[in-house]
Amino acid sequence: xxxxxxxxxxxxKGFGDLMQSMNEFFHEKPMRGMLQSIDxxxxxxxNPFNSFPVDFKELDDYYLITSELPGVKKEQINLEVFPNFxxxxxxxxxxxxxxxxxxxxxxxxxxxxxxxRTIPFPTTVNEKDVKASYKDGLLQIKVEKQSxxxxxxE
Numbered sequence: 001x002x003x004x005x006x007x008x009x010x011x012x013k014g015f016g017d018l019m020q021s022m023n024e025f026f027h028e029k030p031m032r033g034m035l036q037s038i039d040x041x042x043x044x045x046x047n048p049f050n051s052f053p054v055d056f057k058e059l060d061d062y063y064l065i066t067s068e069l070p071g072v073k074k075e076q077i078n079l080e081v082f083p084n085f086x087x088x089x090x091x092x093x094x095x096x097x098x099x100x101x102x103x104x105x106x107x108x109x110x111x112x113x114x115x116x117r118t119i120p121f122p123t124t125v126n127e128k129d130v131k132a133s134y135k136d137g138l139l140q141i142k143v144e145k146q147s148x149x150x151x152x153x154e
Contacts, residue, residue: 082127
């Protein structure tokens with residue numbers, strides 16, 4: 001009987017060996033290069049899904065969400081805050097018109113592009129405790145953490 005499995009202890013591989021083999025597989029070329037390309041694709045400005053990078057940090061008293069949005073005007077940004085998440089939406093509308101020598105419009109084109117990111121909070125937040133600022137292409141959203149009421153034990 002020919003079997004792929006063996007009872008020989010010297011030929012057994014443990015779970016740790018399997019995990020190490022998988023780790024090596026994902027960190028060697030070409031797999032590492034492919035995974036890096038996928039990451040670069042989703043964070044680049046030229047990807048067709050028009051995603052934008054967002055950074056989420058949890059600090060002692062608040063959550064801080066930052067996003068670099070170079071070239072985006074404040075009017076193009078829409079923020080929606082809910083108890084469990086915040087959504088950032090960027091809308092870009094472009095108008096293009098071509099005129100002839102007599103200043104008559106011969107071609108007109110309008111395009112609208114919208115992209116959004118939803119960032120979940122680890123805990124429920126109060127929508128009133130959210131402040132946002134946008135300066136020099138950097139969007140910062142500060143969300144105060146809610147603290148529970150302390151109860152003394154009798």
